[in-house]
Amino acid sequence: MEQSPKQNLIDAVSVMMKPLVKLLINNGVTHSDLSDVLKDVYVDSVIRHSDDTGRINQSQIAIRTGLTRKEVRKVIDRAMNDGVEKRPQSRPEKVLSGWHNDPAFTGPYGVPLELPFEASEGGKSFSQLVRIYGADMSPKATLEELQRGGSVTLVNGMIKAVRRDFQPAALSPELISRLGEIGYKFFSTAAANIEKLSPLGGTLFDRWVYAENGCSENVIEMFDQYIRIHGQEFLEELDRWFAAHEHYNKTSSERKETGLYMVHYVQGDSETTSLAELLAVKNDSNL
Numbered sequence: 001m002e003q004s005p006k007q008n009l010i011d012a013v014s015v016m017m018k019p020l021v022k023l024l025i026n027n028g029v030t031h032s033d034l035s036d037v038l039k040d041v042y043v044d045s046v047i048r049h050s051d052d053t054g055r056i057n058q059s060q061i062a063i064r065t066g067l068t069r070k071e072v073r074k075v076i077d078r079a080m081n082d083g084v085e086k087r088p089q090s091r092p093e094k095v096l097s098g099w100h101n102d103p104a105f106t107g108p109y110g111v112p113l114e115l116p117f118e119a120s121e122g123g124k125s126f127s128q129l130v131r132i133y134g135a136d137m138s139p140k141a142t143l144e145e146l147q148r149g150g151s152v153t154l155v156n157g158m159i160k161a162v163r164r165d166f167q168p169a170a171l172s173p174e175l176i177s178r179l180g181e182i183g184y185k186f187f188s189t190a191a192a193n194i195e196k197l198s199p200l201g202g203t204l205f206d207r208w209v210y211a212e213n214g215c216s217e218n219v220i221e222m223f224d225q226y227i228r229i230h231g232q233e234f235l236e237e238l239d240r241w242f243a244a245h246e247h248y249n250k251t252s253s254e255r256k257e258t259g260l261y262m263v264h265y266v267q268g269d270s271e272t273t274s275l276a277e278l279l280a281v282k283n284d285s286n287l
């Protein structure tokens with residue numbers, strides 16, 4: 001049975017989100033964090049692209065987004081307060097917060113106690129801390145996660161908190177901003193081409209070329225060097241084209257940003273399989 005466009009879109013989003021979700025997980029962005037962002041984006045999109053002369057109420061937004069009216073109201077309030085509402089803490093952050101603020105786990109002057117992983121009955125331990133503040137998180141997994149983020153360290157068999165915050169990785173703000181900018185330009189073009197809503201009418205240029213039977217590592221390295229040289233040459237040619245045609249811009253017309261983005265991709269099959277296929281391969285009784 002042929003799938004509906006809706007299901008095809010859901011499948012496509014599932015595939016394209018996998019590398020992004022991997023990046024989010026590695027940098028401490030939880031499902032809850034992303035869920036809040038998606039709620040904001042859904043409400044933003046309905047309001048921004050409403051055909052009802054800009055007049056739309058919360059019930060209509062709720063119907064079109066699938067959110068409850070309470071959730072819609074919360075999104076709008078958060079936007080009106082300019083993000084003043086505090087972001088919910090992740091579970092590793094809650095563990096650290098409890099460690100720094102709970103008198104049971106702090107010593108003189110509020111300094112977090114150094115904790116053994118387990119302790120005799122009645123003694124304070126890291127496992128006890130996680131059970132109180134980490135919901136259903138495993139103490140061992142929590143310790144590994146906090147170690148990866150540099151929030152705790154081991155000293156003579158004891159676990160010591162060295163930072164109040166949980167930052168799994170220190171990514172450059174510029175790189176993160178670039179990710180959003182590039183993603184927006186790519187997906188806005190792809191979505192407009194699917195719906196044939198290009199500002200020029202029809203579709204914008206959207207092509208790719210690939211090795212039909214794949215390439216071994218040495219050929220991929222050769223290809224990388226080739227496109228670094230010739231791709232750069234082509235981009236510089238386009239830059240000269242923009243400069244040469246600057247005087248053709250009409251002074252009375254609105255200007256829109258435009259350009260061409262090129263990227264060399266190397267893709268394995270590890271993230272394109274479905275979850276069902278992945279579970280079959282793993283065959284892990286612990287899942």
